[in-house]
Amino acid sequence: MNRPGHSIVIVPFGGEILEHLGDVAESIQELFGLPIHIEDDRGIPGFALDPVRQQYNSNVILKELIGTCPPGGLKILGVTAVDLFSPIFSYVFGEAQFSGRGAVVSSYRLRGDGAAVDARGCPPLVSRLEKECLHELGHTFGLRHCSDPDCLMHYSVGVECADRKFSFFCPACRDLMLWHMASDLFLKSR
Ligand SMILES: [Zn+2]
Ligand SMILES: [Zn+2]
Numbered sequence: 742m743n744r745p746g747h748s749i750v751i752v753p754f755g756g757e758i759l760e761h762l763g764d765v766a767e768s769i770q771e772l773f774g775l776p777i778h779i780e781d782d783r784g785i786p787g788f789a790l791d792p793v794r795q796q797y798n799s800n801v802i803l804k805e806l807i808g809t810c811p812p813g814g815l816k817i818l819g820v821t822a823v824d825l826f827s828p829i830f831s832y833v834f835g836e837a838q839f840s841g842r843g844a845v846v847s848s849y850r851l852r853g854d855g856a857a858v859d860a861r862g863c864p865p866l867v868s869r870l871e872k873e874c875l876h877e878l879g880h881t882f883g884l885r886h887c888s889d890p891d892c893l894m895h896y897s898v899g900v901e902c903a904d905r906k907f908s909f910f911c912p913a914c915r916d917l918m919l920w921h922m923a924s925d926l927f928l929k930s931r
Pocket of ligand 1: 876877886
């Protein structure tokens, strides 16, 4: 049984990405070594739709996620297929609360050509989505952007950057992530 406060909660917000959520969850579980809990699909996040831009505000989704994180959740990650924006950017792959609890990622801008089907038979979109989920969760564990282009915490300016990165942290980011995780778990257990 999971101890309370120790899992990463994944919240699906509708869309075609749902069929690959199991693969995404598995890579999150592997990298962070924490139990994963997938919630029921909450559907398209209409509450975050900006009627003028016809895009979805990632700040609003983050706020909703943080406010609805179950007691057993150490981190909460929203996954969606809608086009996300943050007020100062024309679009974002995702957004996270630095050293906080919530993150949200979208597959919308991760389509496009490039890498072929991977060893699991998944389209390139899946591995890009996984890397962006791991990257945003890295921010919630106190990691900033990393200059190593192979590291998960390298800032992706396009899908090519996401394709180039490995699915793990460089040694320096990994050490820092483990340190932050230990302190988050300690604070949660008190
Ligand atoms: Zn980032
Ligand atoms: Zn790094």
